[in-house]
Amino acid sequence: xxxxxxxxxxxxxxxxxxxxxxxxxxxxxxxxxxxxxxxxxxxxxxxxxxxxxxxxxxxxxxxxxxxxxxxxxxxxxxxxxxxxxxxxxxxxxxxxxxxxxxxxxxxxxxxxxxxxxxxxxxxxxxxxxxxxxxxxxxxxxxxxxxxxxxxxxxxxxxxxxxxxxxxxxxxxxxxxxxxxxxxxxxxxxxxxxxxxxxxxxxxxxxxxxxxxxxxxxxxxxxxxxxxxxxxxxxxxxxxxxxxxxxxxxxxxxxxxxxxxxxxxxxxxxxxxxxxxxxxxxxxxxxxxxxxxxxxxxxxxxxxxxxxxxxxxxxxxxxxxxxxxxxxxxxxxxxxxxxxxxxxxxxxxxxxxxxxxxxxxxxxxxxxxxxxxxxxxxxxxxxxxxxxxx
Amino acid sequence: xxxxxxxxxxxxxxxxxxxxxxxxxxxxxxxxxxxxxxxxxxxxxxxxxxxxxxxxxxxxxxxxxxxxxxxxxxxxxxxxxxxxxxxxxxxxxxxxxxxxxxxxxxxxxxxxxxxxxxxxxxxxxxxxxxxxxxxxxxxxxxxxxxxxxxxxxxxxxxxxxxxxxxxxxxxxxxxxxxxxxxxxxxxxxxxxxxxxxxxxxxxxxxxxxxxxxxxxxxxxxxxxxxxxxxxxxxxxxxxxxxxxxxxxxxxxxxxxxxxxxxxxxxxxxxxxxxxxxxxxxxxxxxxxxxxxxxxxxxxxxxxxxxxxxxxxxxxxxxxxxxxxxxxxxxxxxxxxxxxxxxxxxxxxxxxxxxxxxxxxxxxxxxxxxxxxxxxxxxxxxxxxxxxxx
DNA sequence: TTAGTTTGTCTATTGAATAAACTAAGTTTA
DNA sequence: TAAACTTAGTTTATTCAATAGACAAACTAA
Numbered sequence: 001x002x003x004x005x006x007x008x009x010x011x012x013x014x015x016x017x018x019x020x021x022x023x024x025x026x027x028x029x030x031x032x033x034x035x036x037x038x039x040x041x042x043x044x045x046x047x048x049x050x051x052x053x054x055x056x057x058x059x060x061x062x063x064x065x066x067x068x069x070x071x072x073x074x075x076x077x078x079x080x081x082x083x084x085x086x087x088x089x090x091x092x093x094x095x096x097x098x099x100x101x102x103x104x105x106x107x108x109x110x111x112x113x114x115x116x117x118x119x120x121x122x123x124x125x126x127x128x129x130x131x132x133x134x135x136x137x138x139x140x141x142x143x144x145x146x147x148x149x150x151x152x153x154x155x156x157x158x159x160x161x162x163x164x165x166x167x168x169x170x171x172x173x174x175x176x177x178x179x180x181x182x183x184x185x186x187x188x189x190x191x192x193x194x195x196x197x198x199x200x201x202x203x204x205x206x207x208x209x210x211x212x213x214x215x216x217x218x219x220x221x222x223x224x225x226x227x228x229x230x231x232x233x234x235x236x237x238x239x240x241x242x243x244x245x246x247x248x249x250x251x252x253x254x255x256x257x258x259x260x261x262x263x264x265x266x267x268x269x270x271x272x273x274x275x276x277x278x279x280x281x282x283x284x285x286x287x288x289x290x291x292x293x294x295x296x297x298x299x300x301x302x303x304x305x306x307x308x309x310x311x312x313x314x315x316x317x318x319x320x321x322x323x324x325x326x327x328x329x330x331x332x333x334x335x336x337x338x339x340x341x342x343x344x345x346x347x348x349x350x351x352x353x354x355x356x357x358x359x360x361x362x363x364x365x366x367x368x369x370x371x372x373x374x375x376x377x378x379x380x381x382x383x384x385x386x387x388x389x
Numbered sequence: 390x391x392x393x394x395x396x397x398x399x400x401x402x403x404x405x406x407x408x409x410x411x412x413x414x415x416x417x418x419x420x421x422x423x424x425x426x427x428x429x430x431x432x433x434x435x436x437x438x439x440x441x442x443x444x445x446x447x448x449x450x451x452x453x454x455x456x457x458x459x460x461x462x463x464x465x466x467x468x469x470x471x472x473x474x475x476x477x478x479x480x481x482x483x484x485x486x487x488x489x490x491x492x493x494x495x496x497x498x499x500x501x502x503x504x505x506x507x508x509x510x511x512x513x514x515x516x517x518x519x520x521x522x523x524x525x526x527x528x529x530x531x532x533x534x535x536x537x538x539x540x541x542x543x544x545x546x547x548x549x550x551x552x553x554x555x556x557x558x559x560x561x562x563x564x565x566x567x568x569x570x571x572x573x574x575x576x577x578x579x580x581x582x583x584x585x586x587x588x589x590x591x592x593x594x595x596x597x598x599x600x601x602x603x604x605x606x607x608x609x610x611x612x613x614x615x616x617x618x619x620x621x622x623x624x625x626x627x628x629x630x631x632x633x634x635x636x637x638x639x640x641x642x643x644x645x646x647x648x649x650x651x652x653x654x655x656x657x658x659x660x661x662x663x664x665x666x667x668x669x670x671x672x673x674x675x676x677x678x679x680x681x682x683x684x685x686x687x688x689x690x691x692x693x694x695x696x697x698x699x700x701x702x703x704x705x706x707x708x709x710x711x712x713x714x715x716x717x718x719x720x721x722x723x724x725x726x727x728x729x730x731x732x733x734x735x736x737x738x739x740x741x742x743x744x745x746x747x748x749x750x751x752x753x754x755x756x757x758x759x760x761x762x763x764x765x766x767x768x769x770x771x772x773x774x775x776x777x778x
Numbered sequence: 779t780t781a782g783t784t785t786g787t788c789t790a791t792t793g794a795a796t797a798a799a800c801t802a803a804g805t806t807t808a
Numbered sequence: 809t810a811a812a813c814t815t816a817g818t819t820t821a822t823t824c825a826a827t828a829g830a831c832a833a834a835c836t837a838a
Contacts, residue, residue: 002406004427005399006795007825013394014826021391031785038393040827045786062834068784069834152741160741208621220707224618231709232597233745238706243699245646246634255702255737257634310632313644317627318609318707320620348644352541352549356622395826396794403795420816429796434817451803457815458803 011047014039016386018047022057022076023101029063029071048074054385055080055139078103081140081381084131085374086124087189087367088149090164090216093120094367095127097135098374100143100382102200106134107367117167125179132180140385144183144377145176148192148369150217155234157186163252164216183384185376189213189328189369190237191228193362194221196372197325202360206323210315211362212239213369214308214330218260220315240264244310262307265329271300283329290336301333305340312341313348316357327362328369334361400436403428405775407436411446411465412490418452418460437463444469444528445774467492470529470770473520474763475513476578476756477538479553479605482509483756484516486524487763489532489771491589495523496756506556514568521569529774533572533766534565537581537758539606544623546575552641553605572773574765578602578717578758579626580617582751583610585761586714591749595712599704600751601628602758603697603719607649609704629653633699651696654718660689672718679725690722694729701730702737705746716751717758723750 014037021033030048034041051057058077062070078099087094091113097106108127115123124147132142149172151162157173176184194211197203203211203223211221218240222229230236240260241253248257261267265283272281281289289297312324330337342359349357362368392398403426410422419437423430440446447466451459467488476483480502486495497516504512513536521531538561540551546562565573583600586592592600592612600610607629611618619625629649630642637646650656654672661670670678678686701713719726731748738746751757 002410002426004406004795005402007396007399007823010394010396010399010794011825017391017393029785037391041786042788042828043826045788046825065835066784067782067836069786071785152739154741161739224613229613232711233709233741235739235741236707236709238709238739241706242703244632244635246699247636253737253739310635314631314703315707317630318625318704320622320625320627322621348642350541350550350624350627350642352543352622352624393826396792400794418816423817430817431797431819432795434819435794454804455815456805456813458805458817460816 012386014043015047015050016383018044019051019056019076019382019386022051022074026075027060027063027073029073031071033074056382056385076101079136079138081138081143081378082135083143083374083377083381084128084145085192085367085370085372085377086127086145086147087192087370087373088120088124088147089189090150093123093127094370095131096367096370096374097131098371098378100378102371102375102378104367104371105136106131107370117165117170120165121175125176128176128180140381142182143381144185145180146192146373146375146377147172147176147184147186148189148373149186150189150215150219152235152238153186153188155230157184159186183377183380185373185380187228187230187373187376188219188221188234188237190219190221191230192221192372192376193327193369194223194325194372195228195375196366196368196370197327197362198223198226198372199375200371201325201362201366201368203323203325206321206358208319208321209323209325210319210321211325211327212308212312212315213328214264214326215328216264216266218264218311222319239311239315242311242314244307244314259307259311263304263311267307268300268304268330268333271303272297283332287332290333298336301336302340304330304333305337306344308337309341309344309348312359313345316345316349316353320353321357323358323360325360325362331362332364334364337361401775403432404436404439405772407433408440408445408465408771408775411440411463415464416449416452416462418462420460422463443774445771465490468525468527470527470532470767471524472532472763472766472770473517473534474581474756474759474761474766475516475534475536476581476759476762477509477513477536478578479539482512482516483759484520485756485759485763486520487760487767489767491760491764491767493756493760494525495520496759506554506559509554510564514565517565517569529770531569531571532770533574534569535581535762535764535766536561536565536573536575537578537762538575539578539604539608541624541627542575542577544619546573548575572766572769574762574769576617576619576762576765577608577610577623577626579608579610580619581610581761581765582716582758583612583714583761584617584764585755585757585759586716586751587612587615587761588764589760590714590751590755590757592712592714595710595747597708597710598712598714599708599710600714600716601697601701601704602717603653603715604717605653605655607653607700611708628700628704631700631703633696633703648696648700652693652700656696657689657693657719657722660692661686672721676721679722687725690725691729693719693722694726695733697726698730698733698737701748702734705734705738705742709742710746712747712749714749714751720751721753723753726750 034044063073078101092111152160159170172186190213207226220237220239245257251258423433452462467490481500541549548559561575579602596615609626609628634646640647
């Protein structure tokens with residue numbers, strides 16, 4: 001049955017509008033909100049009163065007068081509740097406890113190698129328990145848990161396949177909800193990363209962006225009209241298995257010439273290790289060598305940059321996004337990749353695409369996937385909260 | 390300024406809901422609409438009265454009784470106005486006059502070879518004039534013109550570049566609006582085709598679909614959540630220039646190994662003509678030869694099918710759509726392309742993608758691009774009409 | 779001190795949806 | 809065939825949220 005509009009819905013939408021104005025532009029007075037939104041002053045007053053009642057916003061002291069009565073400033077109550085975001089990597093877990101604005105309150109990091117499925121799950125559960133116990137008191141306490149994970153996740157939060165973890169068919173969302181009795185959202189790590197960049201990172205001013213998660217494999221998170229597009233069944237952004245060289249090397253997926261064979265962290269490591277056989281080098285070693293000016297490594301990085309660009313050009317042609325953000329592990333090589341990536345894109349896209357597109361790298365210090373996952377949950381909570389009554 | 394919700398907007402939305410129920414499920418009685426939509430009977434009655442007043446719907450004779458008073462059946466007034474759709478091809482113009490439901494009332498076809506820009510424009514204008522004069526009388530007369538054209542079109546309806554037409558920077562929309570004083574919409578031909586398939590073709594039941602227009606070049610129209618996604622600046626779907634063989638042949642776009650070098654009508658013609666040198670064969674000849682069972686042609690078609698599949702697999706990985714529709718000229722080779730396309734897709738996509746995706750071909754008899762363009766205009770008219778008062 | 783300004787609240791009005799009573803026009807049953 | 813029941817559509821009183829505008833509160837400026 002379609003949605004029919006009535007006064008209750010009108011009120012909900014307007015209340016949501018008032019709240020988002022405060023979230024995005026605080027501090028604001030009631031008068032400011034009325035002017036910005038076009039709502040009547042009285043309407044704003046009554047909606048604000050309800051939001052204060054629900055502890056979602058606060059009044060602070062009076063602001064500066066501009067020639068008349070001093071306004072009462074309103075703020076979003078960040079601390080009305082907290083959410084937990086988990087970035088589940090191939091050999092690490094990064095957990096954050098954030099307030100409703102996405103500020104990290106507590107974080108916990110664990111690294112490990114080759115542990116079992118059961119072990120990983122129990123570590124995840126323990127980290128969540130720790131974060132819950134570390135949460136400061138608040139009216140709504142913990143309002144949700146978000147998890148970003150490598151692999152194919154369907155619309156119901158089941159991890160169908162994660163080759164790099166060696167897992168398949170894990171009903172993650174259901175299991176965590178059973179344990180914690182809190183709404184859980186499980187998404188592909190590129191999707192949470194995309195959302196993290198959109199909300200808190202370099203993508204804040206774009207409504208149509210593609211986040212390219214270049215780690216061991218390559219995935220993409222797609223933001224269209226400000227919202228995550230996860231595909232019909234949830235599997236969008238599997239761009240790592242896009243064919244860019246149909247006569248190329250064989251991929252584990254069964255196909256040939258997949259992009260991630262040429263442009264992922266794995267590709268970089270493989271290339272670096274055949275060239276410098278004596279001892280195995282990791283990403284950190286590569287960065288050190290690049291800083292020292294090692295010619296072979298610099299050449300390898302340039303090659304990876306070129307390969308990255310080839311796939312990005314394909315993505316630009318298909319999506320015509322406003323912005324491309326390159327994130328995950330390879331973003332730490334920005335310094336050496338960026339010039340080549342931009343040069344090749346400049347060379348092989350039409351001038352129309354060039355003028356408007358921005359290419360950026362994630363800031364490696366920001367855990368976008370974890371805070372993006374947390375932000376998903378926070379958003380879901382606020383939406384549900386406004387729905388009530 | 391954001392939209393604020395008030396009673397007028399509620400009414401508009403509900404009126405729009407009532408109208409769309411009638412459009413999609415006519416004949417319906419007032420009682421049917423109330424039950425389907427959840428709106429109150431009285432509300433439906435009053436909205437229906439206004440829609441009748443505005444000539445957008447009609448009452449017909451009483452329907453079948455189901456044990457009580459006989460219902461008055463309501464119908465969408467298809468003929469309240471008409472729209473014009475133009476499919477501007479490389480060497481043809483196809484114009485249709487449709488009613489507001491997309492039924493073709495009059496159509497006009499012109500084929501030509503190598504004529505100038507000025508000549509083409511004047512033919513387009515003449516066809517539109519003819520179609521306007523051929524329109525039956527109606528309350529709203531001609532409510533809009535839609536044009537689908539090969540090439541890159543920006544958000545303002547300017548044809549930035551059409552290599553196959555040899556045109557660039559044509560402010561099509563502005564010029565036609567100046568001449569006819571009616572709202573004009575200009576879109577890439579793949580976009581109008583996608584919309585045509587969604588509304589009237591094989592894509593009617595999918596809300597996330599990609600229409601692949603395989604003609605001289607290859608373009609794609611993207612429907613996400615039931616709506617056309619045309620990219621940030623309008624250039625999405627340039628998938629013909631997606632690299633599938635980075636060491637491959639050079640393309641006119643400056644890049645190497647573009648998909649349309651291997652899988653377009655042009656690719657088919659080139660291959661067929663090197664193999665059968667004596668006289669130049671066209672698409673019709675190829676179809677005849679294939680029907681006769683000509684081995685070389687059948688092999689060539691299989692090869693094109695395989696190449697088509699390679700690009701489609703990339704698109705599936707990126708978008709995870711519900712449906713892929715292959716249209717334009719190559720759709721007439723469905724019989725020979727389909728088995729190979731499906732076989733290769735089956736082989737090289739993950740099982741998750743296979744179970745849910747439908748691959749279809751356009752029906753060659755339906756002028757999807759023209760009726761899609763017309764439908765864009767019709768939709769814009771109805772939206773604007775409901776906006777008033 | 780007085781006039782003017784800005785903020786926020788209060789009150790009467792408007793207008794849309796709704797529930798429920800009502801009229802209209804049929805069918806079913808005794 | 810009349811009475812009872814059903815369904816369709818209209819009318820009326822009620823509810824509820826937004827609005828306009830009056831008003832009070834608290835400030836600035838002359």
